[in-house]
Amino acid sequence: MTDLSRRQVILASGAILIATPAAARQAGQPATSSQRWGLLIDTAKCGAECTICVDACKAEMGLGGHDRPRTDAQYIRKVNVRDPASGAAHSVPVMCQHCAKPACVDVCPTGASMKRADGIVLVDRHICIGCRYCMMACPYKARSFAHEEQTGQQPHLPRGKGTVEGCTLCVHRIDEGKMPACVEACASRAKGAMLFGDLNDQSSEIAQRVAREATTRIRADLGLEPAVRYQGI
Amino acid sequence: MLARLLLGLLLMVSAAAAIAAELPQLPKARGEACIDSPATMRRDHPDMLKHQRDDTLRLGIRGAKASLKECVSCHSTQAADGHAVPVNDPGQFCQSCHAYAAVKPDCFECHATTPKAPMKEAAR
Numbered sequence: 001m002t003d004l005s006r007r008q009v010i011l012a013s014g015a016i017l018i019a020t021p022a023a024a025r026q027a028g029q030p031a032t033s034s035q036r037w038g039l040l041i042d043t044a045k046c047g048a049e050c051t052i053c054v055d056a057c058k059a060e061m062g063l064g065g066h067d068r069p070r071t072d073a074q075y076i077r078k079v080n081v082r083d084p085a086s087g088a089a090h091s092v093p094v095m096c097q098h099c100a101k102p103a104c105v106d107v108c109p110t111g112a113s114m115k116r117a118d119g120i121v122l123v124d125r126h127i128c129i130g131c132r133y134c135m136m137a138c139p140y141k142a143r144s145f146a147h148e149e150q151t152g153q154q155p156h157l158p159r160g161k162g163t164v165e166g167c168t169l170c171v172h173r174i175d176e177g178k179m180p181a182c183v184e185a186c187a188s189r190a191k192g193a194m195l196f197g198d199l200n201d202q203s204s205e206i207a208q209r210v211a212r213e214a215t216t217r218i219r220a221d222l223g224l225e226p227a228v229r230y231q232g233i
Numbered sequence: 234m235l236a237r238l239l240l241g242l243l244l245m246v247s248a249a250a251a252i253a254a255e256l257p258q259l260p261k262a263r264g265e266a267c268i269d270s271p272a273t274m275r276r277d278h279p280d281m282l283k284h285q286r287d288d289t290l291r292l293g294i295r296g297a298k299a300s301l302k303e304c305v306s307c308h309s310t311q312a313a314d315g316h317a318v319p320v321n322d323p324g325q326f327c328q329s330c331h332a333y334a335a336v337k338p339d340c341f342e343c344h345a346t347t348p349k350a351p352m353k354e355a356a357r
């Protein structure tokens with residue numbers, strides 16, 4: 001089945017809530033800048049008490065904790081915000097924003113903080129020295145530090161003591177043509193507040209909605225051009 | 234002179250026998266065949282993995298011939314109770330040979346030592 005006929009099949013079915021990402025790259029092919037993976041999060045559909053995306057992330061990435069929320073690894077967290085003037089309250093999932101101009105990459109002294117060709121910002125823990133400059137530079141508080149020796153890692157997510165880590169946008173799943181675990185869990189078990197897709201592909205649902213509807217990027221004033229967009233805040 | 238030579242020869246033979254007796258005992262791999270000959274694998278697996286790790290992480294190239302994940306899934310064993318035994322446990326594939334060669338692999342400070350097992354979601 002070619003890509004085109006696959007797309008036609010999906011369009012014909014009509015009931016697909018969340019567009020599936022483009023087919024997985026051929027094995028042995030590098031990521032290219034023709035794609036720019038991003039998320040669109042509709043905060044109107046995001047309940048304040050719901051932590052399904054956070055739990056799915058922890059399970060997917062094998063993140064255990066020591067019941068110390070301030071220092072335990074977290075790739076995605078729920079931030080509850082309230083406007084004191086109007087009383088309007090929102091719950092916002094915040095993860096690595098996968099900036100086009102990532103501050104963490106700018107300040108990294110070893111080149112461990114890096115941006116992949118398709119816009120996914122990662123930590124190369126083979127050369128991370130654990131200085132945590134990236135954690136200080138990130139305005140989104142998106143990175144964590146592994147303080148303890150780690151055990152029980154998932155094969156697709158190596159993580160160890162003395163290195164910085166953060167949301168990878170489930171790069172291992174994207175490379176297989178799947179969606180990030182949080183998006184999948186939110187669609188299947190919550191209200192489907194998260195939309196994942198290729199911002200460069202004009203036919204993708206995320207690109208069309210970003211073009212059509214009003215979306216915001218948190219701390220857009222910093223000019224880092226995140227790939228994560230929010231609606232309703 | 235001849236006696237001393239014979240004594241030396243005897244010592245060498247016994248030393249060789251002692252070394253041979255202590256060669257690492259490796260659990261058998263699960264798969265049919267490795268990706269290259271044993272001699273190549275023994276000598277070159279660190280280079281293979283180092284090349285592959287940069288390609289995978291930094292460029293996103295998946296499905297390379299050499300992969301630590303495949304090493305682990307092929308060379309890990311199962312305990313009697315069905316649980317996977319970490320490859321860096323004493324006597325297991327990776328550890329027995331690295332202990333023999335007095336080399337400490339850093340891989341398993343971060344990388345999974347057992348094949349993927351479904352993890353229960355916390356707090357549900």
